[in-house]
Amino acid sequence: MKKIYLVALGLFATVSFAQVKVGGTPTVNPNAMLEIEATNKGVLLPRVELVTTDVATPLAAHVQGMTVYNTASTPAANTAAARNRVEPGFYYNDGTKWNQMITTDNKAVKFFYMPSITFDTSVSANGVSKDLYAAYKAQFESPVEASAGAPMNGIPFFKSPTDLYYYITDYDPAVFSNITINANGVMTYDVTAAATDCSLINIVFVVK
Known part of the structure; x- marks a missing residue:
């Protein structure tokens, strides 16, 4: 009885720690604990x-x-x-x-507007840069006020600038020109005239 028990225990241990392959060839990817191979079925x-x-x-x-x-x-x-x-x-x-x-179907609603930030347009200049991601992160990390019961240790935010796409949806062409934004959210632009009471620039972030 003792010998049979030990053999059964050894077989159980082998099965418990073996890699598993479902479908396809019997070869299992060495990095996979479970591999499923199929051309007309899903998980x-x-x-x-x-x-x-x-x-x-x-x-x-x-x-x-x-x-x-x-x-x-x-x-x-x-x-x-x-x-x-x-x-x-x-x-x-x-x-x-x-x-x-995030999937293709729900990506369309995963966007938000850039928090309000300042642009100095008092002096005409070329090649001015503004780090949109850094400004957004700074505001979300350290809110200045919150509603009753809301935690003041920051608003959840995306940890990497490349988690987002950056868009300009509208701006005053009399004030800004040659606007570009790199993949890290750094905006480069020229200031061609001082802003007026009606000048605007609208920035949208989209979740990748």
Whole structure:
């Protein structure tokens, strides 16, 4: 009985730590614990109904690396919990909350306006630069005021300038010209005249 028990234990250990291949050739990529090979099938992840991004439900707890497809849309955009609302799509868990994966379908609504910043137009100049990302990060990191109960340790922001696309949607051509923006959000421009009470420049950030 003892010998049979030891053999069974050894076989169990081998199976538990073996790499797994589903479909295709029997060779498994050496870097993969699980490899699925198919030309006409996909991987179907669990479809669940999330409540809000800050609540683990229907899981018992937040688990870093967990990935699901959410089928729910809650809560309504005009509720107090709208900041943590969810919509149908893929979500991954970072250990503290759910984060939506950006896809082509939802990219269109993932944009926001550049926070208000100053442009000195008192003197005409060529090749002036403004780091749009740095200005946005500075304001989101250190808000000067917040509503009752809101944390004052900063507003969540994108950690890298290359997480965003940068656009100018409108500007006063009598004041600005030769505007360009590099991939890191640094805007270069010429000042051709002083701004008036009606001058404007409108900057939009889009999530990649």
